[in-house]
Amino acid sequence: MSGSASVPATSGAVAWGTPAARWMLTATVLGSGMAFLDSTVVTVALPAVQEDLDTGLSGLQWIVNGYMVTLSALILLSGSLSDRFGRVRLFMAGVAVFALASALCTFAPTLEWLIAGRVVQGVGGALLTPGSLAILQAGFREQDRARAIGAWSGLTGVASAVGPFVGGWLVQIGDWRLIFLINLPIAAAVLAIAWFKVPESRDAQAPRRLDYPGALLGVVALGGITYALIQWGAVGGTPAVWTGVVVGVLSLGAFLAVEARTANPMLPLGIFSSTPFSVTNAATVLIYGSLGPLLFLLVIHLQEVGGYSPVAAGAASLPITLLMLALSARSGKLAARIGPRPQLVAGPLLLAAGFVLLSRLGPDAPYLTGVLPGVLLVALGLSTTVAPLTATVLASVSERHAGLASGVNNTFARAAQLIGVAAVPVLAGIGGSGSQGSGSGAASAEIAQGFGPAMLILAGLCVLASLCALALPRGRMPEAAEAAERGAMAEEASAVAPRADDQPLRFCGVAGPPLRSCPGSTAGEISDGRGPGAPSS
Numbered sequence: 001m002s003g004s005a006s007v008p009a010t011s012g013a014v015a016w017g018t019p020a021a022r023w024m025l026t027a028t029v030l031g032s033g034m035a036f037l038d039s040t041v042v043t044v045a046l047p048a049v050q051e052d053l054d055t056g057l058s059g060l061q062w063i064v065n066g067y068m069v070t071l072s073a074l075i076l077l078s079g080s081l082s083d084r085f086g087r088v089r090l091f092m093a094g095v096a097v098f099a100l101a102s103a104l105c106t107f108a109p110t111l112e113w114l115i116a117g118r119v120v121q122g123v124g125g126a127l128l129t130p131g132s133l134a135i136l137q138a139g140f141r142e143q144d145r146a147r148a149i150g151a152w153s154g155l156t157g158v159a160s161a162v163g164p165f166v167g168g169w170l171v172q173i174g175d176w177r178l179i180f181l182i183n184l185p186i187a188a189a190v191l192a193i194a195w196f197k198v199p200e201s202r203d204a205q206a207p208r209r210l211d212y213p214g215a216l217l218g219v220v221a222l223g224g225i226t227y228a229l230i231q232w233g234a235v236g237g238t239p240a241v242w243t244g245v246v247v248g249v250l251s252l253g254a255f256l257a258v259e260a261r262t263a264n265p266m267l268p269l270g271i272f273s274s275t276p277f278s279v280t281n282a283a284t285v286l287i288y289g290s291l292g293p294l295l296f297l298l299v300i301h302l303q304e305v306g307g308y309s310p311v312a313a314g315a316a317s318l319p320i321t322l323l324m325l326a327l328s329a330r331s332g333k334l335a336a337r338i339g340p341r342p343q344l345v346a347g348p349l350l351l352a353a354g355f356v357l358l359s360r361l362g363p364d365a366p367y368l369t370g371v372l373p374g375v376l377l378v379a380l381g382l383s384t385t386v387a388p389l390t391a392t393v394l395a396s397v398s399e400r401h402a403g404l405a406s407g408v409n410n411t412f413a414r415a416a417q418l419i420g421v422a423a424v425p426v427l428a429g430i431g432g433s434g435s436q437g438s439g440s441g442a443a444s445a446e447i448a449q450g451f452g453p454a455m456l457i458l459a460g461l462c463v464l465a466s467l468c469a470l471a472l473p474r475g476r477m478p479e480a481a482e483a484a485e486r487g488a489m490a491e492e493a494s495a496v497a498p499r500a501d502d503q504p505l506r507f508c509g510v511a512g513p514p515l516r517s518c519p520g521s522t523a524g525e526i527s528d529g530r531g532p533g534a535p536s537s
Contacts, residue, residue, distance in 0.1 A: 016144035023197035028132040033159035040163025044314035070122030073218035094128025099187030138201035164314025217255035224248025229422035277396035286465035290458035292417030293424040323379035332387030340388035344469035347385030352462040354378035359455035428454035
């Protein structure tokens with residue numbers, strides 16, 4: 001059951017400033033903010049988890065990627081589920097699953113139980129995140145939707161920004177388990193509000209048959225490939241690792257075959273017939289494939305090698321969030337005037353320069369002169385890149401496929417972060433025997449030795465992204481002004497799948513809080529205000 005049992009279903013009837021509006025915004029902000037907060041606090045707590053559960057780097061990679069596997073593979077399907085079964089109902093289900101998984105993480109006696117909890121958290125996150133914005137778009141009056149979604153974007157952005165401080169503080173004053181325990185009272189409040197105060201909405205024309213085989217194959221493919229990459233760094237090319245490779249690759253092939261033949265695919269392959277769309281998604285994979293490993297490795301390096309406290313290590317990347325919030329809207333407007341190509345060429349090069357600076361970090365590097373310059377260049381690179389990236393994704397397809405385009409791009413970004421966290425440490429020589437059960441000293445030495453090469457690998461990925469952008473047409477793309485205006489960045493992302501009536505749920509941008517509602521959107525369409533570029537665990 002959902003809130004529809006207590007509150008009648010409605011569509012576009014809630015006015016800004018009313019008690020109903022406040023309840024709806026409170027539930028969606030708290031629910032999404034819980035997931036966004038958790039994604040940032042977990043990374044800060046990784047060294048404490050490593051010491052408590054006596055695990056190596058491969059175990060830490062699974063703590064991050066266990067969440068990302070299910071989130072990446074299921075977030076597109078969950079949008080269709082919410083259309084069919086009710087957005088509040090799926091949102092509440094996601095919150096409940098996330099809370100139960102958080103309890104499992106809190107009391108996990110071993111690493112294996114913690115990873116299992118993170119996998120289930122990914123399922124909950126995939127269910128609740130698209131639903132939160134869909135509830136706002138469907139519930140508020142058309143003239144109030146932009147204001148409501150803008151408030152949601154700002155408030156949930158605050159949750160992501162304070163995450164490193166909260167996580168570091170909880171680790172320092174108590175125990176890493178507190179970062180999961182705080183989710184339980186938040187989830188209880190969200191469920192109570194949603195049940196009694198939030199009106200239900202659904203799409204009467206949603207498909208009866210959903211792409212469950214595609215979702216299952218996506219999980220198996222991502223899981224198999226991720227397992228092989230992580231375990232290769234820990235134990236080498238064992239039979240189990242090669243089995244993961246085979247299972248992952250075969251499942252990926254089966255996934256593509258299913259998506260090509262099913263009536264309502266999660267990932268319609270025909271959309272890649274647009275060259276700009278394909279090029280932009282290739283750049284997305286390279287850029288976010290570098291961002292994920294950066295956020296994973298930097299906080300570990302600062303604590304294990306640099307001697308930073310959890311709070312200081314978590315705050316080290318805060319300039320990325322602040323500059324993206326401040327500059328991305330301006331970057332989108334610039335892309336609308338000159339076209340996205342110049343920024344998509346220059347932005348990744350700024351990222352690469354930042355990674356090169358960070359590659360020189362030593363054990364005693366001070367923050368202001370050692371860490372901050374590289375972090376600022378990374379922040380400027382992302383601020384330059386993300387909004388025009390969104391504009392190009394949306395301008396590369398017809399308007400009626402904007403939701404599909406943004407959802408696909410979002411999924412590619414998350415999957416790239418997942419694979420990056422698994423693969424880059426292996427390529428840099430981090431995660432072998434030195435970090436698997438050999439003591440914190442050996443692990444710290446291995447991280448110190450491999451961090452520089454890892455940053456140079458990430459710089460290379462960004463240079464490749466810049467080269468990809470050269471394949472884009474010069475000048476403004478069709479509809480790019482509209483798309484860029486909707487592309488300001490605000491941390492974490494969410495995505496939903498298209499509807500069966502071939503009028504997909506529309507997004508105002510994969511990567512930012514909308515400055516207004518999507519043109520022509522109706523109560524059943526979603527104007528997404530967040531993007532894939534957020535730090536995500």
